[in-house]
Amino acid sequence: MLAEVSALLAPIAAAIGYSSYKARQFEHAYPNIGELTDIGGYRMNAVHVPRPDAADLPPLVFIHGASGNLLDQIGAFREPLEGRAEMLFVDRPGHGYSERGGPENALPSGQADAIAKLMEKRGIEKAVIVGHSFGGAIAAAFGVRHPEKTAGLLFLAPASHPWPGGIDWYYHVATTPVIGWLFNHAVVVPLGLRRLERGTLNVFRPNPRPLDYVARTGPSLVLRPRAFYNNATDFKRLHEYLTANAPHYSEISAPSVIITGDQDEIVWEHLHSRGLARDISGSELVTVRGVGHKPDYLATDVAIAAMEKIAGQPRDLATIARKAEERLAGSSVDQTVGTVPPSIVYSAP
Numbered sequence: 001m002l003a004e005v006s007a008l009l010a011p012i013a014a015a016i017g018y019s020s021y022k023a024r025q026f027e028h029a030y031p032n033i034g035e036l037t038d039i040g041g042y043r044m045n046a047v048h049v050p051r052p053d054a055a056d057l058p059p060l061v062f063i064h065g066a067s068g069n070l071l072d073q074i075g076a077f078r079e080p081l082e083g084r085a086e087m088l089f090v091d092r093p094g095h096g097y098s099e100r101g102g103p104e105n106a107l108p109s110g111q112a113d114a115i116a117k118l119m120e121k122r123g124i125e126k127a128v129i130v131g132h133s134f135g136g137a138i139a140a141a142f143g144v145r146h147p148e149k150t151a152g153l154l155f156l157a158p159a160s161h162p163w164p165g166g167i168d169w170y171y172h173v174a175t176t177p178v179i180g181w182l183f184n185h186a187v188v189v190p191l192g193l194r195r196l197e198r199g200t201l202n203v204f205r206p207n208p209r210p211l212d213y214v215a216r217t218g219p220s221l222v223l224r225p226r227a228f229y230n231n232a233t234d235f236k237r238l239h240e241y242l243t244a245n246a247p248h249y250s251e252i253s254a255p256s257v258i259i260t261g262d263q264d265e266i267v268w269e270h271l272h273s274r275g276l277a278r279d280i281s282g283s284e285l286v287t288v289r290g291v292g293h294k295p296d297y298l299a300t301d302v303a304i305a306a307m308e309k310i311a312g313q314p315r316d317l318a319t320i321a322r323k324a325e326e327r328l329a330g331s332s333v334d335q336t337v338g339t340v341p342p343s344i345v346y347s348a349p
Contacts, residue, residue: 059124064091065132067222086127093114116146128311132157160272163268206290260272
């Protein structure tokens with residue numbers, strides 16, 4: 001009997017040991033470049049770029065999507081906005097290197113409140129909140145709950161409304177007591193590494209993925225057991241949360257722009273982006289034809305023009321979007337195999 005139990009437990013122990021080893025490797029490959037700030041019982045991680053003397057934009061706060069971390073939005077926006085604004089790139093609670101905090105942080109409302117506290121700690125009174133994908137739900141919650149801190153809202157391929165259907169099976173498994181712990185500590189890493197390459201390609205589809213995207217943004221960090229559990233918990237709560245809270249979007253009064261691609265197969269443009277444009281009075285919807293789920297990378301110029309418009313500068317976003325479409329049609333971004341091989345990572349908002 002003892003031999004049979006040992007034979008059963010040995011491969012599980014080996015898988016847990018391998019996953020622990022790989023998690024340390026992920027952190028070595030993508031060390032924390034931010035600063036941890038105590039916001040009341042737990043610490044939020046962020047990269048803070050102080051206000052430059054020649055700033056022509058209000059402070060900007062960037063919120064990454066599901067399965068991501070602050071490196072994703074840094075890769076899209078830090079360099080082109082350098083010298084123009086104070087910037088705060090945030091690891092959402094329980095993601096990247098931020099601590100999770102309490103159970104309220106499994107909801108977009110709790111994460112919005114956490115970001116508001118972090119802004120206070122960093123001396124940012126009011127900012128344009130930029131949210132990509134899942135971060136769009138948090139940006140919307142921020143606009144509803146913290147209007148005094150909201151200079152404007154920029155939604156990039158946002159997840160904002162309840163959708164038909166469910167979520168992928170592994171999110172259910174990951175949050176199941178006992179079995180979920182074993183799954184997260186023994187199965188997620190080997191399974192995720194096999195699917196990471198395809199997943200990052202899918203998140204850009206039908207556009208090519210930038211050559212250095214995987215190397216620069218550290219998507220493998222979400223495969224760490226605790227991060228994967230937090231990500232799965234966020235997903236499980238999202239549909240119910242949006243069903244209850246989407247009706248409150250009509251309370252948003254800040255200037256708002258929604259940028260989406262008409263080929264987004266991850267967060268449907270017709271449901272989410274058009275829904276936000278319908279629900280937020282005075283908002284502007286900009287659809288970039290031929291773009292999938294990553295307008296932050298594929299139409300960065302359109303997003304920056306939207307920030308300028310929110311700040312009061314005259315910008316014809318429709319014309320700028322048409323120029324972006326022409327540029328994309330004539331460009332060839334390298335789409336290659338990444339150095340660290342997510343449908344398991346990027347299969348939903």
